[in-house]
Amino acid sequence: MADVDETLQFAVRGKLRLQPNVVGLSKFNEACQDLKNGKVAGRMVVDFNKE
Amino acid sequence: MRWPRGNVDSCTYDRSANQLTFSTGAGVIVKIGERVKTLKVGQRAGFKPIADTCGACELCRTDKECYCAKAIYTGLHCDGTYKQYVRSPERYTTLIPDGVSDYIAGPIMCSASTVYTSLKESKLKPGNWAVFPGGGGGVGIQGVQLAEAMGIRPIVVDTGDDKKKLSMSLGAEHFVDFKEEKDPVAKVIELTGGIGAHGVFVTAPQAYPTSLSYLGSRVGGTVMCIGLPPAGKFEVLLPVNRICKDADKMATVQFPTSAGNFPEPGYSGYPGIEYGRRR
Numbered sequence A: 001m002a003d004v005d006e007t008l009q010f011a012v013r014g015k016l017r018l019q020p021n022v023v024g025l026s027k028f029n030e031a032c033q034d035l036k037n038g039k040v041a042g043r044m045v046v047d048f049n050k051e
Numbered sequence B: 001m002r003w004p005r006g007n008v009d010s011c012t013y014d015r016s017a018n019q020l021t022f023s024t025g026a027g028v029i030v031k032i033g034e035r036v037k038t039l040k041v042g043q044r045a046g047f048k049p050i051a052d053t054c055g056a057c058e059l060c061r062t063d064k065e066c067y068c069a070k071a072i073y074t075g076l077h078c079d080g081t082y083k084q085y086v087r088s089p090e091r092y093t094t095l096i097p098d099g100v101s102d103y104i105a106g107p108i109m110c111s112a113s114t115v116y117t118s119l120k121e122s123k124l125k126p127g128n129w130a131v132f133p134g135g136g137g138g139v140g141i142q143g144v145q146l147a148e149a150m151g152i153r154p155i156v157v158d159t160g161d162d163k164k165k166l167s168m169s170l171g172a173e174h175f176v177d178f179k180e181e182k183d184p185v186a187k188v189i190e191l192t193g194g195i196g197a198h199g200v201f202v203t204a205p206q207a208y209p210t211s212l213s214y215l216g217s218r219v220g221g222t223v224m225c226i227g228l229p230p231a232g233k234f235e236v237l238l239p240v241n242r243i244c245k246d247a248d249k250m251a252t253v254q255f256p257t258s259a260g261n262f263p264e265p266g267y268s269g270y271p272g273i274e275y276g277r278r279r
Helices: A002-011 A025-036 B102-122 B139-148 B161-169 B185-190 B205-215 B238-244
Strands: A022-023 A044-047 B025-026 B044-047 B048-053 B130-135 B153-158 B174-177 B199-202 B222-225
Touching: A002 B044, A002 B102, A002 B139, A022 B222, A025 A044, A044 B102, B044 B102, B102 B139, B102 B199, B102 B222, B130 B139, B130 B205, B139 B153, B139 B161, B153 B161, B153 B185, B161 B174, B174 B185, B185 B205, B199 B205, B205 B222
Parallel strands: A022 A044, B130 B153, B130 B199, B153 B174, B199 B222
Antiparallel strands: B025 B044
C-alpha cells in the first residue's frame, strides 16, 4: 500500500510520464493480441468510456 | 493477462468461475457504502491486483501484507477491472493525487509500484548501473523512469526502433538492441566500464537464463526477479562461484505487474534465490 502511494508521488512530480497507448473497448481484443506478441512499446490502457 | 492465459504454475485461472479478469484500474468513486468513513463520492481512486487482505494476521500487521494468505486477488477471487464499475474496500483503496491522470495512475497500481519496490529493495545506489532486459515493455519502462528519478543509470536491452525511442526519451542512458547487437552481454559490460551492471531487473522472463551474465565481474551484483515465467521455463542456472561473488545477492519477485503473475506466498522457483515481498 505505502509503496503505491510513494510511486504516485513520482507521477505528481512528473517523473512517471509515460503516455500509454490508449484504446477503446472495440479494440480490446487487438490490444491483448499485440501485448501477447510483444508489439507494444510501453503500456496499454483500455478506456471503458471509449468505444 | 496471465490469469486467463493460465500459464503460471502457482495459480490456475478457473474458467468456470464467474470473475472478470484484469487487475488494475483507475477511476472515480461514484457510490460509497454506509459504513465508509473517509472516502467520498467524486474522489479519484485506484484498484490494485490485491483487492483486500485480512488485516489481522502477522503479515498484515507489517509491511508484508501482500503475502497475506487470505488476500483477495483481483480478477481471481473477485471481479477484475474489465467492467465499468468495481467495488473496492475502503481500507485497501488507493486515492489518486490531483495532477496524475487515470492513464498514468492505472498502471501505477501494479507495474510501476512493483518495479519501484524492486528498485528500493535492490539497494542500488545513485550512479549504479541497472540493466532492464525487455525494458521497452510495460513494466520495464516504468522501472527506467523510476531508476532515472532515483539517480540510477538505466540500460535497456530490447529490440526495435519504437522501444529504443521510448526508452531513450524516458531516461535510459543506453539502448542495446539484442537483434542488432551481436553480443548484447558484451556490449553491456563494455558500457559499464568493462565490469558489468550493479543490478539486473528482469521483467521479461525470457531474459532469466542470461540475466546473471549482465553482472559481468561485478562483485555484489543483484538480479531482481520481477516477471514470473511459465512453469518450468526460463530458469536461472546459478553457479556457486557466482553466489560467492555476490555475497549480498538478493532477488525479489515483486508483485508483478499488469503482465500479471501471481506467485503463491513463499513460492520459490529458483535455487538460491529468495523471493521477497510483493506490492
